[in-house]
Amino acid sequence: MRIFIDMDEVIADTYGAHLDWYNREFEESLTRLECHGKEVMHAVPEDRKQSIRNHCTTKGFFRDLTPIKYSQKVLKDLAIKHEVYIASAAMQFPNSLEEKSQWLDEFFPFIPWQNRILCGHKHVLNGDVLIDDRALNLHQFNGRKLLFSSPHNLHETDFERVDNWLEVEKLLL
Structure with missing residues (x-):
């Protein structure tokens, strides 16, 4: 096959990495359970969504x-x-x-x-x-x-x- x-x-x-990066940046403790059924970006306040978008363009995100x-x-x-x-x-x-x-x-x-x-x-x-x-x-x-x-x-x-x-x-x- x-x-x-x-x-x-x-x-x-990558989902876990988004959560880790977000939680470090904002000193939060957002979990997978709180995000069930949605992207991490859709589980955070509007003024923090751009931070999630920026993860994928930040050097080192995919490497780690x-x-x-x-x-x-x-x-x-x-x-x-x-x-x-x-x-x-x-x-x-x-x-x-x-x-x-x-x-x-x-x-x-x-x-x-x-x-x-x-x-x-x-x-x-x-x-x-x-x-x-x-x-x-x-x-x-x-x-x-x-x-x-x-x-x-x-x-x-x-x-x-x-x-x-x-x-x-x-x-x-």
Whole structure:
């Protein structure tokens, strides 16, 4: 199988990073639970939304992300058995290109650079499976669509959902 895997909120915890950065900046303690069903930006006061928007354009934001639990182990096993590609819509934030590449080198060195697609729109992907946290990307994919759970997509019901990497392992290995 040819499997495409998104980065942000699928193998890299950008949601947690947004919360951490926000809480440090404003000396708050905003939690995932308080954000359920929405983006972090939509859970903060109006005058602080720009701060959240700025995270993605700040050097170091994408480089310091924490890998999602079990993603490294399951992806390594998937890569042995299947054709695995990392597909991230990285063009929106140009500084993320280098940082995401470095991050993948560190945490997913078994995914070669030739299998890393840092793109704009994901509608160009052609394969068997797409694992993504964004319904927009899944709508346009022709293969099996797996929605990876994130606080922002909890109300999405149009796709087969996976809550963690152990569930992905059961489905695809």
